[in-house]
Amino acid sequence: MNKVxxxxxxxxxxxxxxxIILLIPIILYGLYKNGIFLYQKGYIxxxxxxxxxxxxxxxxxxxxxxxxxxxxxxKHSKDNLKNVLFSSFHIEYAIILTCLLAINTNIIIxxxxxxxxxxLSKFLNNRINTVAITFLCIYFISLIDGSLVFKNAYELDxxxxxxxxxxxxxxxxxxxxxxxxxLLILSIxxxxxxxxxxxxxSITTLITYVLLVIAGYFIFKYDINSxxxxxxxxxxxxxxxxxxxxxxxxEKGEVIYAILISVLTYIxxxxxxxxxxxxxxxxxxxxxxxxxxxxLKNVK
Amino acid sequence: MKKNQEKINIxxxxxxxxxxxxxxxxxxxxxxxxxxxxxxxxxxxxxAYSPISGVVTSINDKEIVIANDYKEHVSKRNTSKKNIYDIxxxxxxxxxxxxxxxxxxxxxxxxxxxxxxxDAFEVTSKTxxxxxxxxxxxxxxCLSSILKIDHTFVVVxxxxxxxxxxxxxxxxxxxxIIVKRVNDTYxxxxxxxxxxxxxxxxxxxxxxxxxxxxxxISINNxxxxxxxxxxxxxxxxxxxxxxxxxxxxxxxxxLEEIRNYMEIQDEDIIVNxxxxxxxxxxxxxxxxxxxxxxxxxxxxxxxxxxxxxxxCKKLCPVSLNPKYIRTHKNASISKCIGCGTCxxxxxxxxxxxxxxxxxxx
Numbered sequence: 001m002n003k004v005x006x007x008x009x010x011x012x013x014x015x016x017x018x019x020i021i022l023l024i025p026i027i028l029y030g031l032y033k034n035g036i037f038l039y040q041k042g043y044i045x046x047x048x049x050x051x052x053x054x055x056x057x058x059x060x061x062x063x064x065x066x067x068x069x070x071x072x073x074x075k076h077s078k079d080n081l082k083n084v085l086f087s088s089f090h091i092e093y094a095i096i097l098t099c100l101l102a103i104n105t106n107i108i109i110x111x112x113x114x115x116x117x118x119x120l121s122k123f124l125n126n127r128i129n130t131v132a133i134t135f136l137c138i139y140f141i142s143l144i145d146g147s148l149v150f151k152n153a154y155e156l157d158x159x160x161x162x163x164x165x166x167x168x169x170x171x172x173x174x175x176x177x178x179x180x181x182x183l184l185i186l187s188i189x190x191x192x193x194x195x196x197x198x199x200x201x202s203i204t205t206l207i208t209y210v211l212l213v214i215a216g217y218f219i220f221k222y223d224i225n226s227x228x229x230x231x232x233x234x235x236x237x238x239x240x241x242x243x244x245x246x247x248x249x250x251e252k253g254e255v256i257y258a259i260l261i262s263v264l265t266y267i268x269x270x271x272x273x274x275x276x277x278x279x280x281x282x283x284x285x286x287x288x289x290x291x292x293x294x295x296l297k298n299v300k
Numbered sequence: 301m302k303k304n305q306e307k308i309n310i311x312x313x314x315x316x317x318x319x320x321x322x323x324x325x326x327x328x329x330x331x332x333x334x335x336x337x338x339x340x341x342x343x344x345x346x347x348a349y350s351p352i353s354g355v356v357t358s359i360n361d362k363e364i365v366i367a368n369d370y371k372e373h374v375s376k377r378n379t380s381k382k383n384i385y386d387i388x389x390x391x392x393x394x395x396x397x398x399x400x401x402x403x404x405x406x407x408x409x410x411x412x413x414x415x416x417x418x419d420a421f422e423v424t425s426k427t428x429x430x431x432x433x434x435x436x437x438x439x440x441x442c443l444s445s446i447l448k449i450d451h452t453f454v455v456v457x458x459x460x461x462x463x464x465x466x467x468x469x470x471x472x473x474x475x476x477i478i479v480k481r482v483n484d485t486y487x488x489x490x491x492x493x494x495x496x497x498x499x500x501x502x503x504x505x506x507x508x509x510x511x512x513x514x515x516x517i518s519i520n521n522x523x524x525x526x527x528x529x530x531x532x533x534x535x536x537x538x539x540x541x542x543x544x545x546x547x548x549x550x551x552x553x554x555l556e557e558i559r560n561y562m563e564i565q566d567e568d569i570i571v572n573x574x575x576x577x578x579x580x581x582x583x584x585x586x587x588x589x590x591x592x593x594x595x596x597x598x599x600x601x602x603x604x605x606x607x608x609x610x611x612c613k614k615l616c617p618v619s620l621n622p623k624y625i626r627t628h629k630n631a632s633i634s635k636c637i638g639c640g641t642c643x644x645x646x647x648x649x650x651x652x653x654x655x656x657x658x659x660x661x
Contacts, residue, residue, distance in 0.1 A: 002653035002654045003568065003598045003651075003653075004643055004651050004653070005539065005568070005594070005597070005599060006421075006539070006574045006575060006596070006599070007601075007643075007644055007646075007649065008644055008645050010611075012604060012607060012647055015609075015647060079602055083601075083602070088605070088607075125605065126605075198610075245607050245608050246608070247608065248608075248610075249608045249609065249613065249623065250610065250621075251614070288608070296624065
């Protein structure tokens with residue numbers, strides 16, 4: 001007697017769609033910065049002009065493939081293709097992951113690692129932040145044949161003196177599509193308006209991290225710009241940490257989760273800034289349900 | 301959850317073949333088999349009255365069945381023609397408790413009349429308000445002054461423009477009644493949600509008489525005409541075609557007859573809301589607690605894994621945690637009002653209803 005006759009239009013598909021649409025301006029800026037601009041200046045050849053786009057297409061393909069394989073082959077689902085493709089957030093994960101990649105990422109290594117981790121995450125019921133773990137695996141495997149480089153050919157060639165505003169609009173070094181913080185903040189505001197993301201996490205991580213950076217400036221005289229705009233940190237804090245599945249769902253839990261990520265990012269940053277935010281997100285995401293449980297217990 | 305702002309006409313469905321009066325105490329039944337009964341005649345002492353005139357065709361320990369003679373012969377009563385403001389407190393309480401399907405006390409601090417339909421798809425209040433506003437305001441003003449109620453509120457939703465306009469145009473002559481406008485969020489029509497919002501205190505601590513437009517019409521009939529409540533206004537909707545009607549029908553009418561009236565074949569019958577309602581069989585009947593009847597097909601979607609979005613918890617109007625309740629059998633569900641918000645909103649298409657119990661009727 002407990003049937004359902006009407007539902008709101010909100011689904012994994014609509015949430016993913018909104019988050020992906022809001023990433024498009026950031027991706028377009030990255031395509032210009034790391035592709036068209038370099039090609040026009042003669043820094044890269046035709047293949048490297050399209051490399052960011054190829055990585056993006058490969059990512060989306062892997063996201064789709066993982067969902068199709070898991071649902072049709074392992075779960076024997078009889079759902080239609082659209083529902084299967086958006087049975088989880090893996091397509092969105094794949095796109096976010098591409099935003100974070102270094103320009104010199106090996107496409108084959110990236111494809112294999114992403115496919116394996118994504119597949120495992122399906123079987124492990126997304127217990128740990130998939131994007132963070134995949135990025136860390138790609139980072140460590142890439143160390144075998146050199147390290148990931150977050151500067152494009154132009155930035156390697158020239159010594160740039162960038163202002164705070166330059167860094168805010170994405171002229172600094174960073175992942176393929178993760179440098180434009182202004183567009184990122186705009187997208188977070190729109191996600192808040194459309195209620196399609198746990199924006200309380202984005203806002204809290206951003207505020208906490210900025211406060212830590214400012215505190216670091218006053219106490220240890222650390223440079224604000226280099227800490228704040230270090231490749232991928234703000235993007236990951238605002239977009240990767242808000243993964244719905246592996247973050248807390250209670251309001252207080254979300255705030256605690258966000259503060260822990262920011263603090264850990266700052267601390268781990270003393271050892272390795274490139275992976276600090278991903279290690280922090282991976283660790284804290286492991287304890288999301290514990291945080292929620294503690295919060296709920298205290299509420300009662 | 302969009303509400304239809306179109307004006308809907310009231311249709312009469314007052315000639316059922318038979319009516320079925322449920323009861324649970326055969327000793328109190330005042331009629332016997334093959335008796336001729338009149339409309340409004342007392343069938344069970346102080347509890348049930350005949351909605352039609354006709355013949356008693358069956359009596360058992362669960363129900364009385366009356367076959368309609370379609371003559372509507374009415375049982376004569378000593379109707380009170382005096383001004384309702386002249387009725388004493390004791391008489392009002394007595395009349396309401398005798399003729400209405402609910403009881404009232406003589407001491408309340410607050411009176412709240414909600415003109416907000418409980419379910420997002422119900423349109424009964426909005427449709428009735430135009431016709432009954434004067435009677436309704438007069439009745440609650442009378443109740444308020446005779447029962448010596450300190451605070452009397454009429455609550456309207458900001459989004460129901462027709463109701464807001466109608467109330468504003470007529471409230472001028474009743475200075476004791478305060479109009480409160482609330483934001484249109486789903487489940488605001490439930491008294492458990494609305495009362496704390498209006499009075500700003502826990503519902504258990506409030507001595508409040510909470511009425512809807514149908515209750516007030518019942519009270520008006522009881523104190524003015526000494527007439528029992530034997531009819532009910534219902535929102536009836538064919539969800540597939542979106543055809544919506546408000547019908548006035550006899551209490552005790554089989555749902556099957558209403559389905560035939562709507563010319564509907566196989567759809568499920570959902571009573572009291574598409575979101576928070578429950579499925580009934582066509583053998584069930586209209587009772588005083590029936591607010592709406594919907595005809596719809598079940599949504600057959602595979603539930604996905606919970607994505608931890610927390611929307612069910614954030615939007616629960618009584619601050620429950622459906623996600624937690626779903627995974628913890630011992631979790632308390634006593635506060636749940638069965639509004640169905642959690643199931644309606646869930647992006648993973650999880651149905652929380654089986655974990656929260658039945659609340660309707």
